[in-house]
Amino acid sequence: MLKATEGRERMERLDRADPVVHGAVLAEEARQKAQLEMIASENFVSPAVREALGTVFTHKYAEGLPGRRYYGGCEFADQVEDLARSRATQLFHAAHANVQPHSGAQANMAAYFAFLKPGDRILGMNLSHGGHLTHGSPVNFSGRLFEVSAYGVRGTDGRIDYDQVRDTALKVRPRLIVTGASAYPRTIDFEKFGAIAREVGAFHLADLAHIAGLVAGGHHPSPVPHADVVSTTTHKTLRGPRGGLLLCREKHAGTIDRMVFPFIQGGPLMHVIASKAVALGEALSPGFRDYGRRVVENARALADQVMARGVQLVSGGTDNHLILVDLRDRALTGKDAEQALERAGITVNKNTVPGERRSPFVTSGLRIGTPALTTRGMGPAEMKTIADWIADILDRPADESLIGRIRDRAGDLCAAFPLFGDQSFPIRR
Numbered sequence: 001m002l003k004a005t006e007g008r009e010r011m012e013r014l015d016r017a018d019p020v021v022h023g024a025v026l027a028e029e030a031r032q033k034a035q036l037e038m039i040a041s042e043n044f045v046s047p048a049v050r051e052a053l054g055t056v057f058t059h060k061y062a063e064g065l066p067g068r069r070y071y072g073g074c075e076f077a078d079q080v081e082d083l084a085r086s087r088a089t090q091l092f093h094a095a096h097a098n099v100q101p102h103s104g105a106q107a108n109m110a111a112y113f114a115f116l117k118p119g120d121r122i123l124g125m126n127l128s129h130g131g132h133l134t135h136g137s138p139v140n141f142s143g144r145l146f147e148v149s150a151y152g153v154r155g156t157d158g159r160i161d162y163d164q165v166r167d168t169a170l171k172v173r174p175r176l177i178v179t180g181a182s183a184y185p186r187t188i189d190f191e192k193f194g195a196i197a198r199e200v201g202a203f204h205l206a207d208l209a210h211i212a213g214l215v216a217g218g219h220h221p222s223p224v225p226h227a228d229v230v231s232t233t234t235h236k237t238l239r240g241p242r243g244g245l246l247l248c249r250e251k252h253a254g255t256i257d258r259m260v261f262p263f264i265q266g267g268p269l270m271h272v273i274a275s276k277a278v279a280l281g282e283a284l285s286p287g288f289r290d291y292g293r294r295v296v297e298n299a300r301a302l303a304d305q306v307m308a309r310g311v312q313l314v315s316g317g318t319d320n321h322l323i324l325v326d327l328r329d330r331a332l333t334g335k336d337a338e339q340a341l342e343r344a345g346i347t348v349n350k351n352t353v354p355g356e357r358r359s360p361f362v363t364s365g366l367r368i369g370t371p372a373l374t375t376r377g378m379g380p381a382e383m384k385t386i387a388d389w390i391a392d393i394l395d396r397p398a399d400e401s402l403i404g405r406i407r408d409r410a411g412d413l414c415a416a417f418p419l420f421g422d423q424s425f426p427i428r429r
C-alpha cells in the first residue's frame with residue numbers, strides 16, 4: 001500500500017501554492033479509497049499511468065504526427081506517440097491507430113467526419129436502450145448534424161434484435177452504422193453488424209468505449225475485422241488515462257488522422273499520450289488478460305446474487321462488465337436508489353432502461369459495473385456480499401439504520417482491498 005507520506009510528498013508544492021486545490025485532491029483521494037466504486041465506466045489506473053500524466057510532456061506542442069510535426073523539439077514526443085501507436089495496433093490487431101483524440105466523444109466526432117457530411121444518415125443505438133449521446137442524441141452534435149435512425153433491444157429479452165437492425169438499415173439506407181453501447185450487458189455481434197453494413201453499403205463505426213479492455217483481453221469478440229473504424233475511450237475497462245483512441249484499416253488511415261488533426265483538434269495532449277503508452281503496455285501483459293477475465297466473472301457473480309434476491313435485470317443477466325437493474329416493478333426510482341446506495345458507500349449511477357417512462361434525471365434503472373472493484377483485487381465472494389447489500393437497500397431504501405450498518409461494512413471491505421495495492425497492476429517489462 002502507498003504510504004500516506006508518499007502521497008503527501010508528491011504534492012508538497014501544490015499544497016504550498018494552492019491549498020484549496022490540494023485539499024480537494026486529498027479529499028477526493030480519501031473518497032475514492034473509502035467507497036465501493038461501481039460506476040461501470042470508471043476504473044483506477046496504475047501509479048505508473050498516473051505518474052506519466054504529471055510529467056513535463058504537458059509543456060509540449062506537437063501538432064502533426066510522429067516524424068511530421070509542425071513544431072521543433074518533438075524527438076521524445078515522437079518516441080512516446082510511436083510507442084502508444086504500435087502498442088495499440090498490436091493489442092487490437094489493427095492496421096492503424098491514432099492515439100490523439102482527447103476523449104471518446106472526440107474520437108467519434110473524427111470518425112463521423114471521416115465518412116459523413118452534415119445531413120447524411122446514421123443508424124445508431126437508441127440512448128434509452130443503452131446507446132451513447134454521441135450515437136445520435138438530439139442534445140449532441142451527432143443528432144444535430146446528421147439524420148438519425150435508431151435501433152434498440154427487444155422488449156421481451158432486452159437483447160439487440162439484429163433482424164430489426166437489418167430491416168431498419170434496408171429501409172433507411174444509412175451512410176454509417178454505429179455499434180457499441182454504454183449500458184448494454186450482453187455480447188455485441190459485431191460480425192452481424194458488419195454484414196448488415198456491407199449489405200446496405202454503409203460504413204461501420206464500432207465504438208468500444210466500455211468494453212475495450214475486455215476485447216483486448218479476449219473476453220469479448222473484436223470488431224476490428226468487421227468495422228471500417230473502431231473508436232474507444234482509454235479510461236474505462238482499458239484502465240488507462242482519460243482519453244480516446246481510433247483504430248482503422250490502412251486505406252482509411254490518412255483520412256482518420258486528418259480528421260483528428262487539424263479538423264477537430266489542435267495540439268495533442270502529449271502527457272496523456274505518454275500515459276496511454278504506459279497503459280497500453282500494461283494491457284499487453286498476461287496479467288491484464290487475467291484482469292479482464294475477473295471483471296466478467298465478478299459481474300456474473302454480482303448478477304447471480306442480486307437476481308437470487310429478486311432484483312430484476314435487463315436481459316436477465318450479463319456477459320460483460322456491467323448489469324442493468326430494472327426497477328420498473330418497484331415504486332423506487334433510479335434516482336432514489338442511486339442516492340440510497342451512495343449513503344451506504346456504494347457508488348453507482350441511475351440509468352434509463354428499455355421502455356423507460358421516467359425522465360433521464362429520474363429513470364427506472366441502475367447501471368452497476370465491476371471494473372474498478374476488480375482492479376482493487378475483489379473477487380466473486382466480495383461481489384456476493386455487495387449484491388446482498390444492494391438487494392437489502394433496494395428492498396428498504398428508507399431504512400437509515402440499515403444503510404448506516406452497510407456503510408460501515410463497505411468501509412471495512414475497502415480497507416481490506418487498498419486502492420494502490422501494487423499486485424493489481426501488472427507492468428510489462
Ligand SMILES: *Cc1c(COP(=O)(O)O)cnc(C)c1O
Nearest residue numbers: 103104105132181182209210233
Ligand atoms: C463513455 C463513452 C463515450 C464517450 O467518452 P468520453 O471520453 O466521455 O467522451 C463514447 N461512446 C461510448 C459508447 C461511451 O460509453
